[in-house]
Amino acid sequence: MKEKINLHSEQFLNELTEFLSIPSISSLSEYKSEVKRSAEWLAHALEKAGMENIEVIETTGHPIIYADWLHAEGKPTVLIYGHYDVQPADPLELWDSPPFEPVIKDEKIYARGATDDKGQLYIHVKAIDLLMKERGSLPVNVKFCIEGEEEVASPNLGPFISENKEKVAADAVLISDTSFIEKGQPAICTSLRGALALELEVETANTDLHSGSYGGGVPNAVHGLTELLASFHGDDGQVTVEQFYEGVPEPTEELRSEAAKIPFNEKSTKEALDLESFYGEKGFSFQERTGIRPTLEINGVSGGFAGEGLKTIVPGKAQAKISCRLVGDQDPDYIYKQIEQHVDKYKPQGCRVRLNQLITAKPVSLDSRHPILQKAADSFERVYKVRPLFPKEGGSIPIVEVFSRVLSAPVVLMGFGLPTENLHAPNEHFHIENFTKGIETVCDFLNEI
Amino acid sequence: MKEKINLHSEQFLNELTEFLSIPSISSLSEYKSEVKRSAEWLAHALEKAGMENIEVIETTGHPIIYADWLHAEGKPTVLIYGHYDVQPADPLELWDSPPFEPVIKDEKIYARGATDDKGQLYIHVKAIDLLMKERGSLPVNVKFCIEGEEEVASPNLGPFISENKEKVAADAVLISDTSFIEKGQPAICTSLRGALALELEVETANTDLHSGSYGGGVPNAVHGLTELLASFHGDDGQVTVEQFYEGVPEPTEELRSEAAKIPFNEKSTKEALDLESFYGEKGFSFQERTGIRPTLEINGVSGGFAGEGLKTIVPGKAQAKISCRLVGDQDPDYIYKQIEQHVDKYKPQGCRVRLNQLITAKPVSLDSRHPILQKAADSFERVYKVRPLFPKEGGSIPIVEVFSRVLSAPVVLMGFGLPTENLHAPNEHFHIENFTKGIETVCDFLNEI
Numbered sequence: 065m066k067e068k069i070n071l072h073s074e075q076f077l078n079e080l081t082e083f084l085s086i087p088s089i090s091s092l093s094e095y096k097s098e099v100k101r102s103a104e105w106l107a108h109a110l111e112k113a114g115m116e117n118i119e120v121i122e123t124t125g126h127p128i129i130y131a132d133w134l135h136a137e138g139k140p141t142v143l144i145y146g147h148y149d150v151q152p153a154d155p156l157e158l159w160d161s162p163p164f165e166p167v168i169k170d171e172k173i174y175a176r177g178a179t180d181d182k183g184q185l186y187i188h189v190k191a192i193d194l195l196m197k198e199r200g201s202l203p204v205n206v207k208f209c210i211e212g213e214e215e216v217a218s219p220n221l222g223p224f225i226s227e228n229k230e231k232v233a234a235d236a237v238l239i240s241d242t243s244f245i246e247k248g249q250p251a252i253c254t255s256l257r258g259a260l261a262l263e264l265e266v267e268t269a270n271t272d273l274h275s276g277s278y279g280g281g282v283p284n285a286v287h288g289l290t291e292l293l294a295s296f297h298g299d300d301g302q303v304t305v306e307q308f309y310e311g312v313p314e315p316t317e318e319l320r321s322e323a324a325k326i327p328f329n330e331k332s333t334k335e336a337l338d339l340e341s342f343y344g345e346k347g348f349s350f351q352e353r354t355g356i357r358p359t360l361e362i363n364g365v366s367g368g369f370a371g372e373g374l375k376t377i378v379p380g381k382a383q384a385k386i387s388c389r390l391v392g393d394q395d396p397d398y399i400y401k402q403i404e405q406h407v408d409k410y411k412p413q414g415c416r417v418r419l420n421q422l423i424t425a426k427p428v429s430l431d432s433r434h435p436i437l438q439k440a441a442d443s444f445e446r447v448y449k450v451r452p453l454f455p456k457e458g459g460s461i462p463i464v465e466v467f468s469r470v471l472s473a474p475v476v477l478m479g480f481g482l483p484t485e486n487l488h489a490p491n492e493h494f495h496i497e498n499f500t501k502g503i504e505t506v507c508d509f510l511n512e513i
Numbered sequence: 514m515k516e517k518i519n520l521h522s523e524q525f526l527n528e529l530t531e532f533l534s535i536p537s538i539s540s541l542s543e544y545k546s547e548v549k550r551s552a553e554w555l556a557h558a559l560e561k562a563g564m565e566n567i568e569v570i571e572t573t574g575h576p577i578i579y580a581d582w583l584h585a586e587g588k589p590t591v592l593i594y595g596h597y598d599v600q601p602a603d604p605l606e607l608w609d610s611p612p613f614e615p616v617i618k619d620e621k622i623y624a625r626g627a628t629d630d631k632g633q634l635y636i637h638v639k640a641i642d643l644l645m646k647e648r649g650s651l652p653v654n655v656k657f658c659i660e661g662e663e664e665v666a667s668p669n670l671g672p673f674i675s676e677n678k679e680k681v682a683a684d685a686v687l688i689s690d691t692s693f694i695e696k697g698q699p700a701i702c703t704s705l706r707g708a709l710a711l712e713l714e715v716e717t718a719n720t721d722l723h724s725g726s727y728g729g730g731v732p733n734a735v736h737g738l739t740e741l742l743a744s745f746h747g748d749d750g751q752v753t754v755e756q757f758y759e760g761v762p763e764p765t766e767e768l769r770s771e772a773a774k775i776p777f778n779e780k781s782t783k784e785a786l787d788l789e790s791f792y793g794e795k796g797f798s799f800q801e802r803t804g805i806r807p808t809l810e811i812n813g814v815s816g817g818f819a820g821e822g823l824k825t826i827v828p829g830k831a832q833a834k835i836s837c838r839l840v841g842d843q844d845p846d847y848i849y850k851q852i853e854q855h856v857d858k859y860k861p862q863g864c865r866v867r868l869n870q871l872i873t874a875k876p877v878s879l880d881s882r883h884p885i886l887q888k889a890a891d892s893f894e895r896v897y898k899v900r901p902l903f904p905k906e907g908g909s910i911p912i913v914e915v916f917s918r919v920l921s922a923p924v925v926l927m928g929f930g931l932p933t934e935n936l937h938a939p940n941e942h943f944h945i946e947n948f949t950k951g952i953e954t955v956c957d958f959l960n961e962i
Contacts, residue, residue: 091822151824158720216822243726257725261823270787271607274937276706276908277692279838280750280808281799283792286833287746287811294743297736301729337829338719341863343732350730359729362736363826368813369834373540373665374710374871375600376836377812377937380786384735385818387825389728414790422823459725488723488826 065507068194069500076503077173077496079109080186083148084166084175090126090149090216099212102148103127109189110208114196123220126212130231133192134205140513141205143234145467146185146241147214150177151488158490172485172493180487181214183494184240184480184502191506203511207234211463214241217259217423218463225463225470236436236513237467240502242479245327245453247495250444252437253477255456256464257358258390258427260399263420264407266292269380272368278378283414286367289382292417295410296360296386301345303360303388305406311393312358315348323351326455336484354458359389387423389458396424425462430475436513440476443509447501478505514956517643518949525952526622526945528558529635532597533615533624539575539598539665548661551597552576555638559657562638563645572669575661579680582641583654589962590654592683594916595634595690596663599626600937607939621934621942629936632943633689633929633951634659640955652960656683660912663690666708666872667912674912674919685885685962686916689951691928694776694902696944699893701886702926704905705913706807707839707876709848712869713856715741718829721817727827732863735816738831741866744859745809745835750794752809754855760842761807764797772800775904785933803907808838836872838907845873874911879924885962889925892958896950927954 069076088102089095107120107129115131126149134141153163153176161167166175173183188208195202209232211221225232242253268283298304313319328351330342344353353359367382369375386403390396400421411417430437432454444452457477468475480502486492518525537551538544556569556578564580575598583590602612602625610616615624622632637657644651658681660670674681691702717732747753762768777800779791793802802808816831818824835852839845849870860866879886881903893901906926917924929951935941 091824093821152818152820152822154818154820259825261825268788271935272938273786274908275808275810275812275836276838276906277803277932279803279810279836279907280806281791281793281802282786282788283790284810286742286814290739290742290811290814293736293739337722337731339717339731339863340865341732342730343863344730353730354726354728357729359724361724361728361733361825361827362739362817363724363824364817364819364828365735365739365831366815366819368811369601369603370813370815370832371601371603372542373601374834374836375540375812375937376708376710376810378810379813382814383819385823387724387728387823389725414788414792416789457725458728459723483726486720488824489721 065194066504068198069503073500076190077168080173080183081166083182083186084177085164087164088149088212089152090213092152099126099149103129103212106148106210113189113193115192115208123224125220128221128224129208129210131208132206133202136202136205139204140235141207142510143207143209143232143237144188145209145237145239145463146188147181147211148185149212149215150180150182151215155490160491171496173496174491174493176492178492178494179481179485180492181241183499185210187240187480187499187502187506191503191510194503195507195510204513207232214461214463217425221463222466225466229470232471234471234473237471237473237475238478239461239464239475240478240480241461242457242477243481243483244479245455247482248448249327249450250448250452251455251479252432252440252452253457253479254430254432254454256428257458257460258394258396259387259423259425259460259462260390260396261385261387261423262400262403263383263385263422265381265383265418267381267416268414272377272380275376275378282378283412285379285382285415288412288415289365289367289384291412292407292410293362293365293384301343305360305402307402308358308399311395313356313392315352315356319356320352323349323355323456325453326351326355355456356391358391358394360386362386389460391427394427396426423462425460426465428465428468430477434474436474437476439513440478440509443505443512446508447505478509514643515953517647518952522949525639526617529622529632530615532631532635533626534613536613537598537661538601539662541601548575548598552578552661555597555659558638562642564641564657572673574669577670577673578657578659580657581655582651585651585654588653589684590656591959592656592658592681592686593637594658594686594688594912595637596630596660597634598661598664599629599631600664604939609940620945622945623940623942625941627941627943628930628934629941630663630690632948636689636929636948636951636955640952640959643952644956644959653962656681663910663912666874670912671915674915678919681920683920683922686920686922686924687927688910688913688924689927689929690910691906691926692930692932693928694904696931697897698776698899699897699901700904700928701881701889701901702906702928703879703881703903705877706907706909707843707845708836708872708874708909708911709839709845710834710836710872711849711852712832712834712871714830714832714867716830716865717863721826721829724825724827731827732861734828734831734864737861737864738814738816738833740861741856741859742811742814742833750792754809754851756851757807757848760844762805762841764801764805768805769801772798772804772905774902775800775804804905805840807840807843809835811835838909840876843876845875874909875914877914877917879926883923885923886925888962889927889958892954892961895957896954927958
């Protein structure tokens with residue numbers, strides 16, 4: 065199989081380049097038609113690979129793609145999930161090459177979506193293609209259920225799965241949308257943090273005011289917002305929202321020793337990112353802070369005049385975006401209510417505050433001892449000559465919890481990304497070695513279960 | 514004179530409309546050629562009005578316009594100052610009509626620069642024009658010294674005045690760039706606050722990072738910035754920068770009773786601006802806070818992702834613009850150093866902070882008992898039938914301090930704006946009544962001194 069992959073790798077990369085050239089940014093409405101074009105491109109690729117019953121299913125947002133091949137009688141059914149939508153590309157000026165004109169450099173392919181998730185998703189399309197060409201059939205039954213709204217928290221896929229339980233029923237769910245620990249060290253993620261995201265707007269007046277005539281005498285929306293935002297964390301790095309830590313598992317020796325197993329090089333991370341220091345909750349390591357602890361991060365802020373030069377105004381409006389990562393039994397809806405109360409309690413004088421919930425996802429936990437996860441580990445080991453670790457991932461894939469709950473099937477998070485591949489940031493890329501070895505690993509896994 | 518003005522008012526307004534149509538935004542480099550076009554338009558208008566020795570003097574920024582008429586032997590010389598540059602127009606979506614397509618509605622002319630300062634400046638051009646047409650000469654010697662950089666704090670006019678003391682020497686300086694107390698109540702401003710403006714940038718990493726992988730474990734530039742910005746004010750509304758209040762005059766009974774004379778309607782201001790409450794230093798009234806007290810205001814803030822939707826990032830960079838209004842003997846350079854120290858002391862862990870000074874201007878004070886200010890008051894009274902008040906203005910016109918110091922001449926701040934005319938904000942406008950009565954007042958003043 066390895067030889068076949070190498071033989072076709074140039075063609076595979078050309079196809080991936082085409083896929084990556086479509087700016088399928090799901091969060092920006094002006095890209096709606098590009099997101100659809102991306103869905104159609106992928107549906108066509110699945111057809112060419114030999115999948116059947118292909119559907120591009122319209123939703124109130126972006127389409128879901130379904131496809132299956134169900135002729136492996138008596139064999140288990142694997143549902144493959146991935147997403148063809150990508151994050152926005154800005155700030156554009158920090159990209160070394162345009163985000164939607166893929167470039168291959170130093171054995172990596174650079175483009176928005178390269179590692180998250182088009183490159184990883186396309187591994188599965190090519191694995192099916194090769195197996196089909198080699199054997200004329202697949203060793204197991206396969207379903208694809210692919211969405212275009214992962215980056216906006218999957219508002220339509222959850223309901224679709226609940227309403228189409230039989231259609232998507234499977235013995236295992238296979239997802240490649242996570243990362244290795246580092247180059248050469250594969251990982252099967254066993255925990256994903258939940259998420260809660262919201263917008264917060266502060267308004268003090270119906271217009272910006274001249275700072276000479278009104279400054280010092282009327283409330284300033286940016287002052288109000290910054291005061292409010294600064295109230296979310298204590299000096300010890302803890303989140304100060306009341307009851308925020310309710311449902312967070314006690315950091316037992318076992319949890320801590322698991323987290324400590326994740327290799328992490330403080331010095332090289334500091335250098336690569338030009339950090340002056342790390343940061344976070346007192347008494348926890350970096351791996352614990354980003355793996356087993358919940359967080360509240362301000363993702364962006366804006367208000368008043370921020371262009372070239374100066375406008376001497378008292379801003380009348382300012383806004384921020386905030387997201388939380390949740391663990392254990394933390395409930396996003398409950399946390400949202402607690403944040404509402406916090407904002408109400410701490411809002412400065414003269415400020416009208418509006419909150420708007422954007423995303424919720426429950427945390428999810430997977431058992432590394434499950435035979436199917438162990439089989440996935442065997443496949444990784446055969447290809448990479450290293451047994452994967454089973455880390456707890458700091459990120460969130462909201463739909464995993466839904467798959468796990470609704471289908472009652474084990475979810476295998478067989479990620480081929482690297483944590484250094486700038487996902488959600490400028491110069492996102494994907495290592496070609498993990499693209500080709502990924503195809504080999506997936507073929508091995510489907511052959512062996 | 515009144516009849517003549519009314520006879521020509523339509524033509525005058527057509528000319529002003531032309532002047533206002535040129536987007537002479539001095540702070541944005543892409544408008545440089547428009548700023549120049551505005552200067553040339555005005556130079557031509559001065560020539561048509563009968564002024565002589567007209568020069569459009571290039572600087573490292575935008576041109577200074579000089580013109581004179583010096584044939585009134587034995588009579589005093591009046592130097593008229595104004596500015597032909599304007600503030601940026603954003604946020605554009607809040608304008609009811611395009612900012613550079615002037616519209617006349619309800620006896621007001623709407624456009625960026627209508628009241629600040631093109632409309633007020635053009636009053637003087639038309640006053641000279643009419644006097645010249647009526648008498649064939651002027652009652653006094655007149656010089657014009659007009660700049661295109663007032664909205665960026667006059668970096669070139671100060672040095673120009675110092676280097677051309679004789680050229681611009683005068684017995685009085687006449688400026689219309691301030692406001693009435695309210696409709697029907699003229700004012701001659703006797704005090705302008707000083708100014709200090711700066712940019713503050715916080716950097717924590719060389720890129721934005723995925724909040725799932727890094728959130729809670731690395732410093733967040735927006736957290737750092739908001740914490741820092743929130744540290745500038747105490748709960749009592751006071752500025753917490755050390756020694757900030759050094760040089761601020763004691764709020765004596767006299768100062769307070771002067772401030773109290775300025776009519777201010779709390780209820781109607783609150784309603785018009787949709788304020789929930791006023792704000793400011795404990796123990797001071799609105800008029801005191803905006804007139805005799807110094808302030809520190811955040812004019813704008815930005816960082817991370819603030820567009821449509823969500824990007825779950827830990828921002829690596831964030832920035833703010835800050836400006837102070839200064840009074841009495843406060844020194845902008847000293848305050849800047851104190852702010853540097855404050856930032857150094859309060860900067861959160863892991864934050865690299867950069868400061869950049871944008872503007873400095875010293876506070877200025879004028880004596881209302883000076884005969885020339887009293888003559889200006891007489892002219893106002895003859896036209897408006899109300900004697901003007903002599904308020905302390907909260908804003909800053911940096912060049913006034915320079916005129917006052919270098920030329921040792923009294924400065925007459927004969928403003929024709931209204932405080933409700935949205936200067937520096939969307940839907941800026943100018944009352945046509947004050948445009949025509951302004952011409953009458955200026956003619957009267959030049960005739961009487």
